[in-house]
Amino acid sequence: GTPPLVIAIDGPAASGKSSTAQWVAQLLDVRHVDSGAFYRAITFLAVASGAPADLWTEASVLEQANRITWRLTARSVLPLVDGMEQDEALRGTTVTRNVSRVAAMPAVREWVNSQVRSAGSAVDVVVDGRDIGTAVFPKAQLKVFLVADTWERARRRLIQRLSRRPNDSEIAEEVEALVARDAQDATQSAPARDAITIDTTTVTQEEQVERIVALGRATRERLRR
Numbered sequence: 001g002t003p004p005l006v007i008a009i010d011g012p013a014a015s016g017k018s019s020t021a022q023w024v025a026q027l028l029d030v031r032h033v034d035s036g037a038f039y040r041a042i043t044f045l046a047v048a049s050g051a052p053a054d055l056w057t058e059a060s061v062l063e064q065a066n067r068i069t070w071r072l073t074a075r076s077v078l079p080l081v082d083g084m085e086q087d088e089a090l091r092g093t094t095v096t097r098n099v100s101r102v103a104a105m106p107a108v109r110e111w112v113n114s115q116v117r118s119a120g121s122a123v124d125v126v127v128d129g130r131d132i133g134t135a136v137f138p139k140a141q142l143k144v145f146l147v148a149d150t151w152e153r154a155r156r157r158l159i160q161r162l163s164r165r166p167n168d169s170e171i172a173e174e175v176e177a178l179v180a181r182d183a184q185d186a187t188q189s190a191p192a193r194d195a196i197t198i199d200t201t202t203v204t205q206e207e208q209v210e211r212i213v214a215l216g217r218a219t220r221e222r223l224r225r
């Protein structure tokens with residue numbers, strides 16, 4: 001039969017990838033794969049090892065990788081650490097501070113990519129990350145690249161974190177943190193050549209979700225023929 005559908009959603013930090021991907025997946029009734037969650041899971045174990053971050057090596061980090069598995073839920077492909085869901089710890093500041101360092105390790109990237117590819121070869125998926133349409137699924141049937149102004153991305157990140165409207169000086173501070181992280185990141189998030197770029201700066205999340213869902217439906221139709 002036809003290979004599973006892969007929709008790749010890439011973009012820089014706080015561009016809206018993971019919440020958009022989750023919503024799109026739900027409307028198309030396929031699974032969401034958050035590739036960042038795999039980077040966070042392996043970083044979580046490196047932190048838990050107790051060794052200081054500057055002593056982490058590819059080998060010491062990857063030694064723990066067999067403690068991470070994934071399972072299919074109705075809506076997603078969920079990474080598990082020692083068989084358990086660790087959603088909150090994975091989003092925490094310690095993991096966030098250290099994840100770029102771990103994601104810069106080529107062998108770690110290979111490991112995450114193989115996890116994500118195995119999920120995407122089993123079921124239809126919407127996958128979000130930094131390099132999904134380029135390195136992980138270069139043949140994804142639909143590739144979307146989300147962008148938004150740095151100020152707007154900082155504002156959204158703070159609303160998410162604080163559950164209130166941030167003031168301008170808070171946003172300015174977050175802009176610096178975002179710019180630093182974008183620079184640190186192993187993948188500089190260049191769009192794939194066949195990606196459709198959507199600037200979400202002045203678009204509501206609902207609108208961008210609708211656009212991607214429409215593209216996803218059209219892609220499905222095309223594949224059926």
Ligand code: CDP
Nearest residue numbers: 013014015016017018019156200203204205
């Ligand atoms: O995964 P990534 O870091 O790219 O972003 P996210 O955590 O999915 O999205 C950051 C926040 O921006 C979420 O709270 C979204 O609801 C919000 N947002 C958006 O994604 N798109 C808009 N047009 C407006 C808000």
Ligand code: CDP
Nearest residue numbers: 013014035036039099100103129130131185
């Ligand atoms: O939401 P945000 O983009 O800040 O992060 P995330 O999607 O939760 O991913 C966490 C980190 O993992 C990113 O900051 C990248 O350093 C790394 N990552 C990556 O290198 N490649 C991916 N496909 C996904 C995440």
